[in-house]
Amino acid sequence: MTVTLLRFSRAELGVLADSGIPERLAGRIADGALPPAFVAQRALKQLEAAKAESWCGTFCIVREDGGAVVGSCGFKDVPSSGQVEIGYGVSPEWRNRGVATGAVRELCRLAFASGEAHAVLARVNPTNLSSSRVVEKLGFERGDTVVDDDGEMVVQWVSRKPPVPALGEPADDGPGPAIRIERQDSEQRS
Numbered sequence: 001m002t003v004t005l006l007r008f009s010r011a012e013l014g015v016l017a018d019s020g021i022p023e024r025l026a027g028r029i030a031d032g033a034l035p036p037a038f039v040a041q042r043a044l045k046q047l048e049a050a051k052a053e054s055w056c057g058t059f060c061i062v063r064e065d066g067g068a069v070v071g072s073c074g075f076k077d078v079p080s081s082g083q084v085e086i087g088y089g090v091s092p093e094w095r096n097r098g099v100a101t102g103a104v105r106e107l108c109r110l111a112f113a114s115g116e117a118h119a120v121l122a123r124v125n126p127t128n129l130s131s132s133r134v135v136e137k138l139g140f141e142r143g144d145t146v147v148d149d150d151g152e153m154v155v156q157w158v159s160r161k162p163p164v165p166a167l168g169e170p171a172d173d174g175p176g177p178a179i180r181i182e183r184q185d186s187e188q189r190s
Helices: 010-017 037-048 099-114 129-137
Strands: 003-007 058-063 069-075 083-090 119-124 141-147 153-160 179-182
Touching: 003 099, 010 037, 037 058, 037 069, 058 099, 069 099, 083 099, 099 119, 099 129, 119 129, 129 153
Parallel strands: 003 179, 083 119
Antiparallel strands: 003 058, 058 069, 069 083, 119 153, 141 153
8 A cells, every 4th residue: 555644734733733634634534543632732842942844743644545644653853862753643444554564664764864863763552562563563673661751651662773785785675665755735845
């Protein structure tokens, strides 16, 4: 399945922060696909603090064959000490179809390509077996179980930037994601 990551604009984050639905997505959102209001509120606070949009914005995950919004994902803040944390969620009706795997793979690619992150952190509730399978399948290493800032027990999973192949060795990029990232037309830069 091919999906596209579409970045929410600041105006759309404002709508999401008030538990609304952005106009361009109306009528094509699967139940549970949009990020919770607190995610949009956090992104807006970070953007207002002049943090980079590439790290603080949020994406919706859209199916290319029909345009249904099936989930959301993004970075939780700018990298700290070379590590960036990600978050993601997929509508229950679209789980176990490769959507989360493709989105997380693309977030890792973006993080490592930036040159600012050498590790990607995913904090997963140990009872969320589907999410644990996603990060395990993508080669994340299981770390400690900790209590996060919200008082929830989570397992820290980390993916490290792959080493650069030696001169003359072919890069093994694997099958690659079937994902494109787009910005809303009104936000594209010239």
